[in-house]
Amino acid sequence: MTHQESLERLKEGNARYVNDQLNGKLQDSSRRDSLIGGQEPYAIILGCADSRVVPELAFDTGLGELFTVRVAGNVANTSSIASIEYAIAHLGTKLIVVLGHQNCGAVTAAVAGGDNGYNLNHLLGHIAPAMAASKEGASINEVVKKNAELTTIELINRSSIIKNAVDSGKVKVISAYYNLDSGKVDFL
Numbered sequence: 001m002t003h004q005e006s007l008e009r010l011k012e013g014n015a016r017y018v019n020d021q022l023n024g025k026l027q028d029s030s031r032r033d034s035l036i037g038g039q040e041p042y043a044i045i046l047g048c049a050d051s052r053v054v055p056e057l058a059f060d061t062g063l064g065e066l067f068t069v070r071v072a073g074n075v076a077n078t079s080s081i082a083s084i085e086y087a088i089a090h091l092g093t094k095l096i097v098v099l100g101h102q103n104c105g106a107v108t109a110a111v112a113g114g115d116n117g118y119n120l121n122h123l124l125g126h127i128a129p130a131m132a133a134s135k136e137g138a139s140i141n142e143v144v145k146k147n148a149e150l151t152t153i154e155l156i157n158r159s160s161i162i163k164n165a166v167d168s169g170k171v172k173v174i175s176a177y178y179n180l181d182s183g184k185v186d187f188l
């Protein structure tokens with residue numbers, strides 16, 4: 001599957017989700033059995049940990065379809081990058097989607113500032129470039145979109161595996177925005 005075909009599948013699945021027409025396929029015991037020997041997910045999703053944004057549901061996918069990495073704020077840190085590198089190098093996945101979402105708590109906390117303790121401060125530091133690149137008075141959701149966009153660049157800049165795959169045309173990295181109200185994913 002090319003990255004364009006992968007993107008089309010995600011769009012089709014999201015349309016079913018938005019319209020309450022989930023087909024829920026590839027989630028049964030026969031699918032489990034067929035995957036014991038390996039996996040060939042057609043898309044990598046770097047999404048937020050938010051309980052309201054579940055990539056497997058939002059794209060109406062089953063087992064073995066999405067390689068999903070979730071971390072608050074969908075940031076590119078060492079661990080999330082390494083996870084994505086694994087899927088690129090060993091599973092042959094060709095599409096990476098950085099999925100931000102409406103009213104993201106991590107972005108809201110980053111914009112609010114203050115001391116949130118060592119771990120959260122570290123995580124929110126990854127969102128600082130998006131704040132710096134946003135217009136003054138930008139809304140949270142504007143910063144969310146900027147963060148998703150900059151994270152696609154960060155993935156390429158901080159990983160030779162991802163960069164080489166993108167440069168050779170094998171892999172594409174795109175950003176997207178999930179609307180909490182409609183469930184629709186806008187590809188940016």
Ligand SMILES: [Zn+2]
Pocket residue numbers: 048049050072073074101103104105106107
């Ligand atoms: Zn979030």
